[in-house]
Amino acid sequence: xIQVEQSPPDLILQEGANSTLRCxxxxxxxNLQWFHQNPWGQLINLFYIPSGTKQNGRLxxxxxxxxxxxxxxxxxxxxxxxxxxxxxxxxxxxxxxxTFGEGxxxxxxx
Amino acid sequence: xxxxTQTPSHQVTQMxxxxxxxxxxxxxxxxxxxxxxxxxxxxxxxxxxYNNEIxxxxxxxxxxxxVERPDGSNFTLKIRSTKLEDSAMYFCASRRDSNTxxxxxxxxxxxxx
Numbered sequence: 609x610i611q612v613e614q615s616p617p618d619l620i621l622q623e624g625a626n627s628t629l630r631c632x633x634x635x636x637x638x639n640l641q642w643f644h645q646n647p648w649g650q651l652i653n654l655f656y657i658p659s660g661t662k663q664n665g666r667l668x669x670x671x672x673x674x675x676x677x678x679x680x681x682x683x684x685x686x687x688x689x690x691x692x693x694x695x696x697x698x699x700x701x702x703x704x705x706x707t708f709g710e711g712x713x714x715x716x717x718x
Numbered sequence: 719x720x721x722x723t724q725t726p727s728h729q730v731t732q733m734x735x736x737x738x739x740x741x742x743x744x745x746x747x748x749x750x751x752x753x754x755x756x757x758x759x760x761x762x763x764x765x766x767x768y769n770n771e772i773x774x775x776x777x778x779x780x781x782x783x784x785v786e787r788p789d790g791s792n793f794t795l796k797i798r799s800t801k802l803e804d805s806a807m808y809f810c811a812s813r814r815d816s817n818t819x820x821x822x823x824x825x826x827x828x829x830x831x
Contacts, residue, residue, distance in 0.1 A: 638817060639817060639820075641819065641820065643822075648824075649755075649807050649824075649825050649827065650822075650824045650825065651761070651809060651822040651825075653819065653821060653822075656818075656819035694760070694761065696761070698817075703766065703773065703774045703816075704749055704766060704768075704773075704774075704813070704816040704817075705751065705763040705766055705774055705776075706751075706753075706761075706763065706811075706820060707763065708760045708761040708762070709760065710760045711760060
């Protein structure tokens with residue numbers, strides 16, 4: 609099955625800093641989503657982005673499907689951005705299930 | 719905004735007991751899923767359900783597990799004879815069709831003691 613690798617595994621920032629999270633995948637995909645898991649365990653949809661670039665406030669994401677990676681940018685980070693960020697993909701030849709990466713644990717300090 | 723809802727939010731059960739986790743997917747969605755997340759680990763796929771039948775399942779989804787859509791709104795996951803290692807957060811998800819955005823419920827935290 610498809611492999612999804614996220615980097616870095618852990619990231620500690622000061623409030624106001626910018627960051628880039630990366631997601632690499634090993635095969636062609638037709639669906640890619642970014643999620644934020646908050647301290648209560650909820651998975652919050654950030655982006656549905658199988659290709660191209662999207663922006664939502666301080667967050668933006670870019671997926672280059674032909675090179676099998678996606679990037680999530682967080683600008684002017686806030687303490688409420690803390691949590692785990694997951695990338696998840698649907699392999700092109702394999703049904704509709706999402707395969708998740710291991711996640712990036714982000715801590716934003718005041 | 720429509721959302722996927724799960725009940726209960728927490729469940730504690732004795733080892734060997736059966737539990738039923740409940741989900742109400744978004745109303746015009748056709749594809750339904752269960753995932754689980756053991757504490758500190760990544761989210762793992764269990765099963766997908768479409769057109770009133772299982773369309774995919776992982777190797778985790780063995781005879782101990784079953785899913786059902788008993789009516790037009792609910793989607794349930796039954797775990798028989800629970801084991802300590804079944805303790806996890808269980809997420810329900812739905813999507814309108816196979817190539818659209820998936821939305822997740824808030825999860826049910828299952829603790830087997």
